Amino acid sequence: MNTIITGLQWGDEGKGKIVDYLTESADVVIRGQGGNNAGHTVIANGTKYVLHLLPSGILWDSKINVISNGVVIDPIGLVSEIERIESQGISITPKKLIISDRAHVVMPFHKELDAAREASLGDRKIGTTKRGIGPAYADKINRCGLRMADLFDRAFAEAQITHRVAEANEILKRYDLETFDAAKVIDEVYTAFARLSPHVTNTIPALHAAWKSGKKLLFEGAQGTLLDIDFGTYPFVTSSNTTAGGSCTGSGLPPTAIDAVIGVCKAYTTRVGSGPFPTGDEGLSTYLHDLGREFGATTGRPRGCGWLDTVLLRFACMVNGVTGLAVTNVDGLDAYETLQICTGYLVDGTTHTLPPADRSAWDRATPIYESMPGWTCDTTACKDFASLPAQAKAYLARLSELCGAPIAFVGVGPDRTQTLVAN
Ligand code: GDP
Ligand code: IMO
Ligand code: MG
DSSP: OOEEEEESSSSOSSHHHHHHHHHTTOSEEEEOSBOTTOOEEEEETTEEEEESSSOGGGGSTTOEEEEOTTBEEOHHHHHHHHHHHHHTTOOOOTTTEEEETTSEEOOHHHHHHHHHHHHHHGGGOOOOOSSSHHHHHHHHHTTOOOBGGGGGSHHHHHHHHHHHHHHHHHHHHHTTOOOOOHHHHHHHHHHHHHHHGGGEEOHHHHHHHHHHTTOOEEEEOOSOGGGOTTTSSTTSSOSSOOSHHHHHHTTTOOGGGOOEEEEEEESSEEEOSSSOOTTBOHHHHHHHHHTTOOBOTTTOOBOEEEOEEHHHHHHHHHHHTOSEEEEEOGGGGTTOSEEEEEEEEEETTEEESSOOSOHHHHHTOEEEEEEEEOOOSOOTTOOSGGGSOHHHHHHHHHHHHHHTSOEEEEESSSBTTOEEEOO
16 A cells, blocks of 8 residues: 655644654655655654654664655755754664655755745745745756756766856845855765765665565655645745645656555644635634644744634645545644634635635635534543544544545644544
């Protein structure tokens, strides 16, 4: 069984935790898109791990982890992540982690260009993670990016970096921002590459060999459907296809290799960065922040929180072909007496049950809510689906009905053990 794990909201749905849980019965875990804008939290055996570029399967000794061609890799960021995770007692060897030679490189100047663009947008800024993701993907599409394979040809890479640094400096000067010294950039990139190069290989034959020999593949999506460059709340999106198809183009494994798509969502909605958020709710945000929850794993920013939005989820289930839902953070609603579920948006008197494409329509969208009784008890100690309170089961059943996909897993806490299998 080869499974894609994909986010159904605006990221941070708990994908890392679900991937980690499913890794036990998988052989290979693959990150197929995004970069270190992702922050995936796994809590296992009392230790918290935050992963940005490393697939969450890295925490399991016997699994193979792949950073495949669709990912953009900040080599300096990846080395510091490897060192941090190794300092937590996890070994990262070339046998355990392979990196695609086709993956594009995020350069230090991409991060600065990201920040410059944000500054120039003023109050229309995207609220990016400033990890250089947009500029790196732009170079990829613009056919002037550098790939991991290019770093093996030092003369070529040095010339390319020198040229791109000069171009980037022109832009940075316009904003009175600090410019880059090409020799220093080359030195930093190659210092990091020395640690990474033993991992870099053509990952496509390795993945096909695993597939053909019946190994179980698990694709770890990053970000979420509403951040997808095609399907998200454009322009307030990231720069890759975060939806299930991105796992195929991002890895070189074809759609025929995929058996299941698990869509991960929270029992409510969160988002970081700018952009529309019709069900955002200050009361719920304050409540969750006061509990110490919903701060970004990558940037530490407080996430905006809101009620469950099934307009988004319905659409996300469609475009991802979700075969099962993993609903996390059910315990986040434990104390609420009455819960709201958004079933549609009212825009200029018309009801929308799918998200509009027109960006101005988002600003005029009013959520249509239905209420459900909360369960007002602690679910964190529930050991199986059957022991969930009846109101929680009813809430999940309604969610499933409105989205058109069955519930597969339920999260009642951040720990590896707090994942329940629905039946
Ligand atoms: P990801 O980016 O989709 O992997 O999600 P993040 O790790 O950025 O954010 C999800 C947050 O929710 C993390 O702090 C997780 O530890 C936490 N989490 C995941 N599932 C659950 C759950 O079922 N209950 C609780 N309380 N926390 C959860
Ligand atoms: P995971 O994998 C939540 C958001 C940023 C911003 C927008 C564009 O942990 O779910 P970018 O830096 O990608 O150009 O920023 O996308 N964003 C995320 N939000 N979770 C993520 O990843 C995100 N990755 C990017 O906040 O709104
Ligand atoms: Mg995250």
